[in-house]
Amino acid sequence: MDIKKIDIKQYYKDQRRTEWRTDIRKTMKTKERVAMTRTKMLEQDPEIRNKNGLEVNLGLTEQLAMQEARRCIDCPDPTCISGCPVNIYIPKFIKKIEIGDFLGAAKIIKETNSLPAVCGRVCPQEKQCEAQCFYSIKLNQPPVAIGFLERFAADYEQNSGQMATPEVAESNGIKVAAIGSGPASLAWATDMARMGYDVTVFEALHEIGGVLKYGIPDFRLPNSVVDVEINNVKAMGVKFVTNFIVGKTASIEVLRERGFEAFFVASGAGLPRFMNIPGENFNGIFSSNEFLTRVNLMGAAKDDYDTPVSLGKNIAVIGGGNTAMDSVRISKRLGADRAMIIYRRTREEMPARLEEVEHALDEGIEFMNLNSPVEYIADANGRVKEMVLQKMELGEPDDSGRRRPIPIEGSEYKVPVDVVIVAVGVSPNPLIPKSVKGLETTKWGTIVVNDDFQSSIEDIFAGGDIVRGGATVILAMGDGRDAATGMDKYIQNKIKK
Amino acid sequence: MNKIISKEFFSENVFKMVIHAPDIAQSRKPGNFVIIKMGKKGERIPLTIAGANTDEGTIDLVVQIVGVTSHKLSKLNVGDTITDIAGPLGEATHIEKVGTVLAAGGGVGTAPLLPIVEAFKKAGNRVITVLAARNKDLLILEDQIRENSDEVIIMTDDGSYGTKGLVTHGMEEVIKREKIDLSIIIGPAIMMKFAALTTKKYNIKTLASLNTIMVDGTGMCGACRITVGGKTKFVCVDGPEFDAHQVDFDEMMMRLSAYKEDEAVAYENHIASLT
Ligand SMILES: Cc1cc2nc3c(=O)[nH]c(=O)nc-3n(C[C@H](O)[C@H](O)[C@H](O)COP(=O)(O)OP(=O)(O)OC[C@H]3O[C@@H](n4cnc5c(N)ncnc54)[C@H](O)[C@@H]3O)c2cc1C
Ligand code: FES
Numbered sequence: 113m114d115i116k117k118i119d120i121k122q123y124y125k126d127q128r129r130t131e132w133r134t135d136i137r138k139t140m141k142t143k144e145r146v147a148m149t150r151t152k153m154l155e156q157d158p159e160i161r162n163k164n165g166l167e168v169n170l171g172l173t174e175q176l177a178m179q180e181a182r183r184c185i186d187c188p189d190p191t192c193i194s195g196c197p198v199n200i201y202i203p204k205f206i207k208k209i210e211i212g213d214f215l216g217a218a219k220i221i222k223e224t225n226s227l228p229a230v231c232g233r234v235c236p237q238e239k240q241c242e243a244q245c246f247y248s249i250k251l252n253q254p255p256v257a258i259g260f261l262e263r264f265a266a267d268y269e270q271n272s273g274q275m276a277t278p279e280v281a282e283s284n285g286i287k288v289a290a291i292g293s294g295p296a297s298l299a300w301a302t303d304m305a306r307m308g309y310d311v312t313v314f315e316a317l318h319e320i321g322g323v324l325k326y327g328i329p330d331f332r333l334p335n336s337v338v339d340v341e342i343n344n345v346k347a348m349g350v351k352f353v354t355n356f357i358v359g360k361t362a363s364i365e366v367l368r369e370r371g372f373e374a375f376f377v378a379s380g381a382g383l384p385r386f387m388n389i390p391g392e393n394f395n396g397i398f399s400s401n402e403f404l405t406r407v408n409l410m411g412a413a414k415d416d417y418d419t420p421v422s423l424g425k426n427i428a429v430i431g432g433g434n435t436a437m438d439s440v441r442i443s444k445r446l447g448a449d450r451a452m453i454i455y456r457r458t459r460e461e462m463p464a465r466l467e468e469v470e471h472a473l474d475e476g477i478e479f480m481n482l483n484s485p486v487e488y489i490a491d492a493n494g495r496v497k498e499m500v501l502q503k504m505e506l507g508e509p510d511d512s513g514r515r516r517p518i519p520i521e522g523s524e525y526k527v528p529v530d531v532v533i534v535a536v537g538v539s540p541n542p543l544i545p546k547s548v549k550g551l552e553t554t555k556w557g558t559i560v561v562n563d564d565f566q567s568s569i570e571d572i573f574a575g576g577d578i579v580r581g582g583a584t585v586i587l588a589m590g591d592g593r594d595a596a597t598g599m600d601k602y603i604q605n606k607i608k609k
Numbered sequence: 610m611n612k613i614i615s616k617e618f619f620s621e622n623v624f625k626m627v628i629h630a631p632d633i634a635q636s637r638k639p640g641n642f643v644i645i646k647m648g649k650k651g652e653r654i655p656l657t658i659a660g661a662n663t664d665e666g667t668i669d670l671v672v673q674i675v676g677v678t679s680h681k682l683s684k685l686n687v688g689d690t691i692t693d694i695a696g697p698l699g700e701a702t703h704i705e706k707v708g709t710v711l712a713a714g715g716g717v718g719t720a721p722l723l724p725i726v727e728a729f730k731k732a733g734n735r736v737i738t739v740l741a742a743r744n745k746d747l748l749i750l751e752d753q754i755r756e757n758s759d760e761v762i763i764m765t766d767d768g769s770y771g772t773k774g775l776v777t778h779g780m781e782e783v784i785k786r787e788k789i790d791l792s793i794i795i796g797p798a799i800m801m802k803f804a805a806l807t808t809k810k811y812n813i814k815t816l817a818s819l820n821t822i823m824v825d826g827t828g829m830c831g832a833c834r835i836t837v838g839g840k841t842k843f844v845c846v847d848g849p850e851f852d853a854h855q856v857d858f859d860e861m862m863m864r865l866s867a868y869k870e871d872e873a874v875a876y877e878n879h880i881a882s883l884t
Contacts, residue, residue, distance in 0.1 A: 316827050318646055318653075318693040355695040357827060361632045382829040386841060393834060393841065393860055395867040402830035410824070411650060418652040418677050419824075420871040494863035542846075543827065 124190060127204060133186060136207050142185050146247070150254040151180040158474040161331065162444045165413075168331050168471055169233070169263075174214070177264040181210035184256045187246050192258060195244030197590040198224045202241060206261055218269035219276060221262060226278075226302040226345070227295060227589060229270055229337045232263025234328060234434075235586045238466045270340050277347045281308035286603060289314060289372045291358040291544060294322020295585045296378035296576025298345055299592030300599075305348040307600055312372070313350060316357040316543075319409060322380055324585070326409040327401075329438050331445070332468070359547030364572070373606075374571045374599050377559060378592065381577035383539040387430070391488030392534070396422050396496040400435045400535035404442070413446050424530025425449045428499060430485060431535035432462035433582075437472050439533045444475055451477050452527075456484040456504050456517040482506075484517070486524060488532065498526045538582045548572065556581060564598025565591060573599050610690040614667055619749040622674045623717055624683055625659070631666030633658070633696050639704065639724035640818065640850055643668070643696030644826040647681055651692065654678045655823045655845070657721035658697060659750075671720030671749065676872050677879045698826045699849045702816075704728045708790035711783055711813070712738040712758070713776050713804050715796020719750050721818055722795045727757045729793075735759050737783050741776035741800065745769040776800055777807045789813050794853060798865060802858035809854045817853035819844050822865060835861050 127133070154170040155161070161168050172180065184206045192202045201220050208217035221228045237259035242248060245255035269275055286309050290297040293315040304311045319325050324338045346352065358364060364375060384399030386392055398406075403421070411417030427443040429436050432455035444451040453472070455462065458481045462469055473479070480501070487500040503523035506515035540557040552560040552568035558581055559574040561567050567574050575591025577583055614627040633643060642657045660669035674680050685691070702725050710729045714722035719740055730736045738758040742748040743766045755761050762779040763771025772779065776796070783789065784807075792815040794804040801817045808815040821833040821844045828846035835842060838855035842848065 316695065317825065318695070355693050356632070357695060357698070360697060361636060361695070363636075382827075384829070384831045386831065386834075388841065393836060393864065395864060399831040402824060402832045405824055405830055410652060414650075417650040418875065420652075420868045420875070422867065493866070494860075541828070 124193075124201075125188070127201075128186065128188065132211070133204070133207055136210055137186050140182060145183055145185050146251060146253070148179070148183050150183070151176050151257055151260065153257075153260055155471075158471075158476070162441070162475040165330055165445055167334055171267055172260055172264045174212075174268075177209050177214075177261060178212060180257050180261060181206045183247075184210075185246060191244040191246065191249065192241045192256075195241040197240065197586045198593065200224050200241075200262070202258055205265060206256065206258070209261055209265060214265055214268040215272060215274060217261075217265040221265055222276070222278070224593075225586075225589065226299050227341045227585075228262055228266035229341060230295070230324060230333060231586055231589070232259055232261075232266050233333050233337070234465070235259060236465045236584060240586070270337070275340070275344060277344055278302065278306055280305050280348050283310065284308040285310060287312065287372045288374050288376070288599065288603075289367060290376040290378055292316075292322060292378040292380055292576075292578075293320045293352060294378060294380050294576060294588060295324060296380075296588035296592040296595075297322070297376065298342070299589035300376045300378065300575070300596045301345055301350045301592075302348065303593055303596035304599070305345070305350050307596070311350045313352045314356040314358050315352065315354050317409070318354050320352050320354065322378075326405045327435065327438070329404070329408055329442055331441070332438065357543065359543045364544075364548055368571070373603055374573065376592070376595050376599065377544050377567070377572060377574040377578055378576045378588070379541040379544050379578045381538045381540045381580075381582045383541060384534070385537045385539060386534055387485070387536060389486055389488070391490060391496070394488055394490040394496040395494050396424065396530060397488060397532040397534065398422075400429070400431070400439045400533050401538070403439055403533045404435070407442055407446075422531055423447060426452075426527075426529045427531045427533070428452045428454050428485075428527070428529045429533045429535055430454045431537070432457065432464060433535060433537070434464045434468060435538075436533075436535035437464045437468040439535055440477050441472055441475060443531070443533070444477060448531075453477060453479045453481075454483050454485060454499075454501065455479070455481050457506065457514060458482060461514040482517070484519065485532075489526070496529060496532055499529050499532060500524050500526055538577075540578050540581060544578070564601060565595035566598055566602065570602065573602075610692065611694045612690050613685055613687055614665070616685075616687055619671070620746050623671065623747070623749055624674075625669060625671045625720075626682070626685075627662075627667045627669050628691065628694065629666055630668050630694050630696075633694065634661040634663050634666050634668050637661050637668065637697035638701030639728045640699060640702035640721075641697035642699050642721075642826070642849065643670070643694050644698065644823065645670075645678075645682070645691055646693040647678065647685075648692055651681070652678055653693075653824055653826070655698070655820065655826055657818070657820070657849075659720040659723055671717060673717040676876050680876070680879060695826065698845060700847070702728065702850060704732050706733045709735040709737065709788060711780060711789045711792040711808075712736060713741070713780055713792065713794045713796070714738065714754070715741045715776055715794075715800035715804075716743075716747065717749065718796030718800070718818075719748075719754065722793070723750055723753055723757070725793060725795075725818075726754060730757045730759075737762070739764060739776055739779035739783070740771075741765070741779065741796070743767065775803070777803050780804060780807050784808070784811050784813065791816070792853075793818075798858055798862045801853065801856075802862075805853035805856070805858070815853040816850045817856060818849045819851065819856070819861065820849065821861065822867060835864065
């Protein structure tokens with residue numbers, strides 16, 4: 113591990129000394145670079161976008177991107193890279209943007225990240241690369257907009273018609289399979305195909321993409337963007353089988369008999385949690401998963417699609433994560449007069465991406481922080497009409513390091529609602545752990561893996577949310593890549609024996 | 610894409626389809642269901658597997674036309690394909706030799722009941738089946754049920770066939786006559802509610818197979834949730850069978866009505882669009 117670190121540091125140094133990088137650094141003084149202000153993302157007007165389903169962020173123009181790229185001082189010790197779970201070579205791609213070689217920039221990102229157009233849109237950059245940027249840690253100034261630039265390069269490539277399909281090694285004829293088709297699986301499949309494996313991805317739903325399709329809405333991550341990335345994976349020869357629930361349609365056992373040498377379980381954390389409070393099963397109360405699936409995957413809000421969804425004037429979303437923000441912003445777009453976030457802590461503790469919270473506020477979402485529902489009340493037909501909220505205050509920090517919310521006795525009050533969306537977290541999908549004997553899991557139901565992402569059963573690897581519990585797209589992808597390396601090692605060792 | 614091998618109407622609104630789905634045919638067990646979806650804009654609906662043929666790689670679905678999707682399905686013909694079928698889903702029925710089994714099927718509930726009756730009979734149980742329907746024309750699968758039961762009692766609301774009366778009358782007649790070790794009920798929620806009350810009176814262990822609203826069918830959304838013994842359960846993964854005496858049928862009926870108005874409008878529009 114240490115040796116790898118030294119090597120990589122040396123590599124960064126050598127790369128930084130290459131002529132084109134040295135030249136570009138000389139074009140502007142560092143002082144001038146740091147005097148520039150951070151570029152603002154172009155976005156749709158909040159009062160217009162909260163009534164349509166189009167993407168909120170419009171991306172940077174070439175000129176804005178090059179301007180932002182100039183802010184990066186190309187540090188000798190690029191700390192930003194250490195903040196990125198897949199270690200994108202950040203300064204190098206940014207400098208490519210500065211010289212106007214946008215396709216070159218995209219190519220560098222894709223060396224370590226197979227879904228840049230996705231990550232540029234949904235990564236919590238403020239907690240990762242941008243948190244480790246020189247500007248953040250040394251100057252206490254807004255960091256270089258690494259996320260905006262990543263998205264810019266990826267979009268430029270998508271729109272150029274010159275998408276580079278990664279080269280694949282000559283086929284080795286060895287069959288391997290993934291279970292689930294979310295970001296962990298897509299990253300794994302890309303690497304396995306690159307190494308020449310015969311890759312099949314099994315997906316339970318009728319669509320490929322996991323949360324990227326059924327969870328994250330189009331106004332944040334258009335399905336068309338995800339499809340371009342998926343088609344790229346398909347172009348590498350990866351086969352996708354939809355409507356195939358491993359453990360139900362066929363077991364891993366049967367798939368072994370069909371010649372698969374190893375498996376990557378990337379089945380996600382798709383199980384919704386409820387709060388188990390009185391009245392939670394009334395009509396009009398959904399899990400965020402149900403609401404998002406109906407709207408994003410099944411087209412429920414569109415007239416010509418068959419799936420229905422309950423809408424209303426007063427919509428409350430319980431929770432403070434990305435899922436809650438997505439649900440509440442969709443509700444607003446579908447015509448809610450009052451779209452509320454009910455969160456038991458304060459804005460500081462919200463796990464959602466900072467940009468999403470800000471966007472939600474701009475769009476007129478009402479934040480009712482330090483509140484938690486304790487009961488729902490329905491009309492005679494069983495349709496929810498009111499929620500009883502209890503006020504909270506913050507106490508000492510809990511295990512997560514965030515201050516623990518404490519209910520204030522006697523503070524209960526009623527708020528009228530027509531729809532409630534419960535977004536208080538998800539649990540790991542139990543299907544695979546339940547159907548594979550001897551697969552070791554934690555008490556939370558996540559699959560236990562070693563450093564190679566190998567489970568207690570040697571031909572089964574796992575990564576993403578099924579290993580971490582609800583996490584992020586980029587962490588899932590990082591797992592997928594590491595699992596591919598681990599699986600290759602396992603298979604090659606087995607062949608040698 | 611799954612090809613339709615045959616199609617047969619049992620009554621004006623109930624039909625059977627045999628569909629090519631080899632993996633599902635191989636893996637399915639009594640009690641399992643599938644989720645189907647037609648076309649890009651279709652909805653996902655659950656349908657119980659009424660039977661399968663592993664040699665031919667086919668499954669049987671028995672469907673009652675109640676809304677847009679079942680109507681669209683009824684219009685497909687032999688040779689056409691269904692865009693998406695996923696399954697087999699749900700926990701399989703726990704089949705064992707218990708002694709005497711009293712099975713009760715109401716309306717189209719007889720279809721999912723058939724493979725269960727068949728399995729209990731094969732396991733060496735004495736099986737008595739009560740079939741109930743509004744009238745003679747709506748009674749389905751009588752011959753197949755007879756082949757797999759020691760005795761069959763038919764009840765119709767209007768007396769057009771068998772005995773006039775409700776399913777509970779037929780059940781009670783049997784219960785009073787002989788010792789029942791297990792009862793299994795499948796049908797409309799209201800029928801299951803009263804059938805469960807009947808067996809509860811006599812302390813007979815009873816299983817009900819529930820058919821709630823579903824979206825994914827894999828435990829991902831909670832649309833199918835109900836209360837069993839005071840706890841929330843997901844019918845698609847924890848069920849579809851539960852201890853009938855613990856199920857809150859009133860809540861289930863309330864939840865089934867969630868989209869009643871939307872569905873009625875959608876169905877009218879759909880029918881209007883065809884004419
Ligand atoms: C609404 C929402 C918003 C989010 N926003 C962000 C964000 O802005 N930024 C961010 O970084 N993260 C975000 N996340 C989290 C992120 O999406 C997840 O961490 C990530 O998708 C996990 O990837 P995965 O590949 O592990 O699993 P998933 O994407 O969950 O994919 C798992 C797939 O496996 C399939 N599957 C399950 N069991 C089986 C089986 N037995 N057989 C076959 N297939 C099976 C499922 O159907 C699913 O398609 C968000 C999540 C949600 C729900
Ligand atoms: S149908 Fe979605 S959880 Fe059961």
